[in-house]
Amino acid sequence: MANSAAQAIARPELSAQRLTVLVALGDAQRAEQLADALAASDDLLPMLAGSSTGQAADVAVADDTALESRAVSSTMPVVLLSRRIGHERLPGNVVAVLPPSADGLLIAAAARLAASGYRISRSSEVVHGDFHDGLAEEEVLDDHQARPALSPREAEVLALLAEGAPNKVIARRLNISVHTAKFHVAAILIKLGAANRTDAIAIAMRQGLVLV
Incomplete structure (x- = not known):
């Protein structure tokens, strides 16, 4: 793992102050890059899948490969990096779907919401309750789309x-x-x-x- 994420994991006293994020991706290089990006936030503590403390994380960022291999606990909220859209059936613990190309800042924002018990819907709602399919790459707002519903x-x-x-x-x-x-x-x-x-x-x- 790159230095920044490794340093965070090497200091367990930080975990009590930061949101622990399990990074479970089939692409090891992408996983390390994402862990480094998340470690740059002062409130996030990334952990790579396979680490001894990974299953105790607050939230997971995973891809389809990790879900299929059950690398993530079925009780842990998951931000899924996937091209799945529409009405495909997903595990109940998947609370948001972002495109695989999503950057670290967007993934970090989704992880914070997911860990707080929110589900992110396709209609741009952030809700407690029933799951709605997550944000897809095609849904990034442009000038011709409806305005998002902000509280x-x-x-x-x-x-x-x-x-x-x-x-x-x-x-x-x-x-x-x-x-x-x-x-x-x-x-x-x-x-x-x-x-x-x-x-x-x-x-x-x-x-x-x-x-x-």
């Missing part, structure tokens, strides 16, 4: 993002915790299909969700 709080967070406000400022302005602010930002990234904050603002501007 009133998410709309407030998005407006502050457009002002360039970091999570601490968002939390202070809305009188919420920094953790809650980070959660809302993650939800916005997922709903907009954005790779990062800057991308989210650009998409929101094109959709007329914010004016700057």
Whole structure:
């Protein structure tokens, strides 16, 4: 494993403070690259499948190969990297489907939501409850698609993002915790299909969700 992820695993005291993410991919090189990307976030602790602590993770990021080989516990929430779309039947613990080409920031956002008990639907909803097939590559929003359904709080967070406000400022302005602010930002990234904050603002501007 590359150094950054290896260092995180070598320091078990960090696991109590960070969300543990099991990375289970058929492509070992892709798995290491993703683990490194996730390790760059101060709240995520990636673990490669096969490690002694992997099955104790909070959430898994897996592909079809890992699901078929049962490398992930059936009780662990899974963010699936797959081209599956439509009404294909998936295991009940798969709570989001992202395209295999999704970048680390988008996967990290989905992992945070999945670990918090949310399921990410094709209709851009983030819900507690029944599973709806996850986001697919074709569903990235463009100028001709319907506007995503943001909650009133998410709309407030998005407006502050457009002002360039970091999570601490968002939390202070809305009188919420920094953790809650980070959660809302993650939800916005997922709903907009954005790779990062800057991308989210650009998409929101094109959709007329914010004016700057």
